[in-house]
Amino acid sequence: MVHGFCFDGQQKLYNPFSVLSLFSRLDFDNFWFSTGTPTFLIDLITKQKVLPETFEGIKVADLTGSTTDIKELPLIPLLFQTGYLSITKVEREGVWRNYYLDYPNEEVRYSFITYIAAGFIGKDQYQVQPEALALRDFLKEENTDKFIKHLQSFFADIPARLHIPAEAYYHSLTYLMLRLVGVHLFLEKETDKGRIDAVLELPDKIYVIEFKFGKPDGRIKKVNTLSQNAIKQIKKNKYYEPYIATGKKIILFGVGFLNKELHGRTSILK
Numbered sequence: 121m122v123h124g125f126c127f128d129g130q131q132k133l134y135n136p137f138s139v140l141s142l143f144s145r146l147d148f149d150n151f152w153f154s155t156g157t158p159t160f161l162i163d164l165i166t167k168q169k170v171l172p173e174t175f176e177g178i179k180v181a182d183l184t185g186s187t188t189d190i191k192e193l194p195l196i197p198l199l200f201q202t203g204y205l206s207i208t209k210v211e212r213e214g215v216w217r218n219y220y221l222d223y224p225n226e227e228v229r230y231s232f233i234t235y236i237a238a239g240f241i242g243k244d245q246y247q248v249q250p251e252a253l254a255l256r257d258f259l260k261e262e263n264t265d266k267f268i269k270h271l272q273s274f275f276a277d278i279p280a281r282l283h284i285p286a287e288a289y290y291h292s293l294t295y296l297m298l299r300l301v302g303v304h305l306f307l308e309k310e311t312d313k314g315r316i317d318a319v320l321e322l323p324d325k326i327y328v329i330e331f332k333f334g335k336p337d338g339r340i341k342k343v344n345t346l347s348q349n350a351i352k353q354i355k356k357n358k359y360y361e362p363y364i365a366t367g368k369k370i371i372l373f374g375v376g377f378l379n380k381e382l383h384g385r386t387s388i389l390k
Contacts, residue, residue, distance in 0.1 A: 346376025
């Protein structure tokens, strides 16, 4: 994240609305929610089939988004212009410029991801927040069975209007809910032995997570086989090694997806 709005890659500006609201109420809160629901942006995301996890650390060459067709507005420049993304770095190549974008702060990211998740599952954004808190509690309690069952409830009905492959939908919605859990989360983390799907860190424990997606007409017919394969991959590639020195409890968490069915399997690193 940028930790403040930035328009040139150098100078940063804290959110004026949030700062003024803080001094007015003398209390910290997520003031971004009161600025209004970005319905148009959410509709544009689903229409253009853009996966929400691609908004973080994105690289673009144009921030103007000029077009004559309002139905085909370029999404990324629009997110920048509306304040949902901000510049983290500017690279110059001759007369050309490359812009790296990310959410300006945690408040904006949490709010926007909540809106996107609500749009994906067809619920109100205020219904999504309690669900995310429940997922966090399950992870704290190491109750991964309840975590999986709760997460699966979000996959009960895939909106036909999304028109994106089921695997991409599952991956995106899982990303959204893990982000909303409100803990330290690293996605697609690179190691010397491969790429970890997700690393989720709590005060006393770390989840090393691998996802496996099966196809309805594929060779694997049981969802628990997928979760078992996920655990095997974590152990084989030793994805947990970078976290041994933290002294925290390390939980290997394999998640399988098949025909809207989820299955989780865990293994405690000894």
